[in-house]
Amino acid sequence: MARAAAPERRVLAVYTGGTIGMRSQQGVLVPGGGLATILRALPMFHDQEHAQVCSLPNDTLVLPPAGPDQRIIYTVLECQPLFDSSDMTITEWVQIAQTIERHYDQYHGFVVIHGTDTMAFAASVLSFMLENLQKPVILTGAQVPIHALWNDGRENLLGALLMAGQYIIPEVCLFFQNQLFRGNRATKVDNRRFAAFCSPNLPPLATVGVDITINRELVRKASSKDRLVVCSRMERDVGLLRLFPGIPASLVRAFLQPPLKGVVMETFGSGNGPTKPDLLQELQAAAERGLVIVNCTHCLQGTVTSDYASGTALAGAGVISGFDMTSEAALAKLSYVLGQPGLSLDDRKKLLAQDLRGEMTLPAVDECWSSLQGSTLSRAVSWLLRLSISQEAEALRDALMPSLALAAAHSGDLEALQALEELGSGLSLEDPIGQTLLRVAAQRGHAGVVAMLLQRGVDVNARDQDGPSPLLLAVRGRHRGVTGLLRAAGACLSPQELEDAGTELCRLASRADSEGLRVWWQAGADLGQPGYDGRSALHMVEAAGNPEVSAVLQSLEGGVGAQA
Numbered sequence: 001m002a003r004a005a006a007p008e009r010r011v012l013a014v015y016t017g018g019t020i021g022m023r024s025q026q027g028v029l030v031p032g033g034g035l036a037t038i039l040r041a042l043p044m045f046h047d048q049e050h051a052q053v054c055s056l057p058n059d060t061l062v063l064p065p066a067g068p069d070q071r072i073i074y075t076v077l078e079c080q081p082l083f084d085s086s087d088m089t090i091t092e093w094v095q096i097a098q099t100i101e102r103h104y105d106q107y108h109g110f111v112v113i114h115g116t117d118t119m120a121f122a123a124s125v126l127s128f129m130l131e132n133l134q135k136p137v138i139l140t141g142a143q144v145p146i147h148a149l150w151n152d153g154r155e156n157l158l159g160a161l162l163m164a165g166q167y168i169i170p171e172v173c174l175f176f177q178n179q180l181f182r183g184n185r186a187t188k189v190d191n192r193r194f195a196a197f198c199s200p201n202l203p204p205l206a207t208v209g210v211d212i213t214i215n216r217e218l219v220r221k222a223s224s225k226d227r228l229v230v231c232s233r234m235e236r237d238v239g240l241l242r243l244f245p246g247i248p249a250s251l252v253r254a255f256l257q258p259p260l261k262g263v264v265m266e267t268f269g270s271g272n273g274p275t276k277p278d279l280l281q282e283l284q285a286a287a288e289r290g291l292v293i294v295n296c297t298h299c300l301q302g303t304v305t306s307d308y309a310s311g312t313a314l315a316g317a318g319v320i321s322g323f324d325m326t327s328e329a330a331l332a333k334l335s336y337v338l339g340q341p342g343l344s345l346d347d348r349k350k351l352l353a354q355d356l357r358g359e360m361t362l363p364a365v366d367e368c369w370s371s372l373q374g375s376t377l378s379r380a381v382s383w384l385l386r387l388s389i390s391q392e393a394e395a396l397r398d399a400l401m402p403s404l405a406l407a408a409a410h411s412g413d414l415e416a417l418q419a420l421e422e423l424g425s426g427l428s429l430e431d432p433i434g435q436t437l438l439r440v441a442a443q444r445g446h447a448g449v450v451a452m453l454l455q456r457g458v459d460v461n462a463r464d465q466d467g468p469s470p471l472l473l474a475v476r477g478r479h480r481g482v483t484g485l486l487r488a489a490g491a492c493l494s495p496q497e498l499e500d501a502g503t504e505l506c507r508l509a510s511r512a513d514s515e516g517l518r519v520w521w522q523a524g525a526d527l528g529q530p531g532y533d534g535r536s537a538l539h540m541v542e543a544a545g546n547p548e549v550s551a552v553l554q555s556l557e558g559g560v561g562a563q564a
């Protein structure tokens with residue numbers, strides 16, 4: 001994103017409304033028109049003399065010189081009607097994207113002047129809608145109207161115009177209080193201070209002080225030279241559900257009803273949620289009928305992990321990790337992915353797991369594997385198949401195959417794994433951090449891959465020194481099919497895993513989670529194993545007197561002989 005060299009840079013500013021141009025009417029702020037007229041009267045926004053010398057048309061403004069011999073010439077396009085951004089919807093954002101598309105060739109950069117209340121949503125949606133973007137699109141606005149004596153609108157708008165005019169940053173960004181954020185990483189955090197936005201999980205792309213500092217390694221490269229495409233087919237039946245302690249399953253059920261097709265679920269801490277079985281059942285039932293549920297933490301900063309059983313229980317119920325995405329970005333991505341025509345549910349889930357526009361940070365391991373999915377993985381494998389036989393080619397093939405095989409196990413791509421096997425890939429390989437194909441596939445619940453590996457005689461109990469066994473990984477994810485396959489092939493929980501299970505079983509029993517107990521039982525856990533306080537799941541169920549779970553436990557205990 002070099003600084004642009006041309007002496008004259010043209011910027012289109014699309015004015016959609018927001019506080020920046022608002023007027024007070026009967027004591028309240030309402031959107032106000034005529035922004036270009038206000039700017040024309042402010043010398044920092046318009047060099048009248050230069051405009052006359054160059055005979056610029058009436059609707060065109062020119063900034064004072066931005067650098068030696070550099071001028072930013074801009075036009076303000078005022079939308080009709082103007083909005084308080086609380087009223088903006090996908091319809092208006094599609095119109096903004098189409099406006100940019102119509103004027104794409106005439107301008108070097110674009111500024112979208114928008115209300116701050118939903119600016120992070122707008123920036124996120126635009127980042128997905130504008131495909132093959134090669135020019136900057138920068139959203140900005142203000143906390144105080146630009147015509148007030150003391151305001152932030154002037155600095156914000158001037159900064160956005162300078163950024164859009166001077167730099168080749170091919171991204172949808174948000175400029176506020178001297179910071180340029182990636183649009184789909186920003187969120188509004190304050191409604192009084194001028195520093196209204198932050199980007200909790202990604203540093204700013206640029207900061208403006210005495211100098212402008214561009215964080216070059218963060219700025220995305222234009223993904224292709226193809227023409228800009230506006231993806232206006234965004235799914236509107238998506239929603240946002242914030243969990244709270246004790247949320248009733250009935251409320252979740254009511255929320256997840258059709259026509260809803262996708263939901264971003266804001267969870268606690270590292271992506272954890274209540275493990276009440278009735279709630280997990282509602283989520284699982286919804287996921288099974290095709291509703292896509294993305295897990296985002298309600299914390300401002302941090303990512304969804306699989307550190308806690310209460311998080312893996314959600315994953316086991318079919319909830320997809322949104323890692324460190326903001327809820328705004330996750331909702332926009334869901335709307336974009338579900339709006340794409342002709343994709344299977346599986347394809348959509350794979351797209352959601354990928355970083356499409358710099359909106360999320362994948363854990364290092366997932367980043368490598370998820371970028372190697374679907375057609376990319378197939379292409380890599382068929383390229384290996386076509387390599388002509390030479391010593392170098394063989395060495396290259398041997399070096400690449402383990403990563404490709406792990407990527408195939410991670411995404412459940414049986415075909416790719418079979419092709420790699422034909423090429424001579426070992427199926428018992430282990431990467432430097434102790435990952436094996438079986439562990440990866442078991443954790444993600446890919447029964448087809450697990451079955452294939454077991455058929456080929458992979459050691460069912462192979463684990464690294466302190467890592468969990470494949471069986472424990474399957475149990476934590478509540479993958480009953482995979483658990484059954486592993487058990488049938490002779491998998492056992494280690495003595496330590498069996499001992500540690502006591503506390504987890506007690507927790508499940510205290511919540512009457514018969515599904516959770518069932519999968520542990522299926523894995524060979526002893527329901528009489530004491531937890532940390534000496535009590536077992538059986539004691540707890542007896543004490544609680546829950547007849548339903550007692551019946552399940554009795555039926556399981558009755559079948560203990562048959563489980564192994």
Ligand SMILES: NC(=O)C[C@H](N)C(=O)O
Pocket residue numbers: 017018019020083084085086114115116117118141142143144
């Ligand atoms: N500061 C602002 O722009 C807030 C205004 N309510 C809006 O979002 O349009």
